[in-house]
Amino acid sequence: MTQVGNEPTLQAGEYCQTIYYLNTSTGTFQGLVTASPMFRTSHGATVGMSSTEAAGLEGQPAHYGCRRAIGPILGPDLRMYLDVGPNLTDSVTDIAVETLSNDVGVLFC
Numbered sequence: 001m002t003q004v005g006n007e008p009t010l011q012a013g014e015y016c017q018t019i020y021y022l023n024t025s026t027g028t029f030q031g032l033v034t035a036s037p038m039f040r041t042s043h044g045a046t047v048g049m050s051s052t053e054a055a056g057l058e059g060q061p062a063h064y065g066c067r068r069a070i071g072p073i074l075g076p077d078l079r080m081y082l083d084v085g086p087n088l089t090d091s092v093t094d095i096a097v098e099t100l101s102n103d104v105g106v107l108f109c
Helices: 051-058
Strands: 018-023 028-034 069-075 078-084 092-099
Touching: 051 069, 051 078
Parallel strands: none
Antiparallel strands: 018 028, 028 092, 069 078, 078 092
């Protein structure tokens, strides 16, 4: 996943678009959840994109299961879902990513 540009600075009380999970003991990334369109997958899918377009880019359909999502999209030591909703034909609402070796429950259902 790539961040495109910089997110604007938020004032107190505003909604946070991206939440990072870091292991403070090791200083390593464990996961993130973002509703920001400033992030995209390696295939170009992003928040706000139609689920049909995102599913085409990722090569797999949106489905009901533990979550309404496109995925799991697997990479070296990570799992990612593009959540859609509330219907499978709606747009991507957020991107959730978690490392496989440092599971923190971001993708827990």
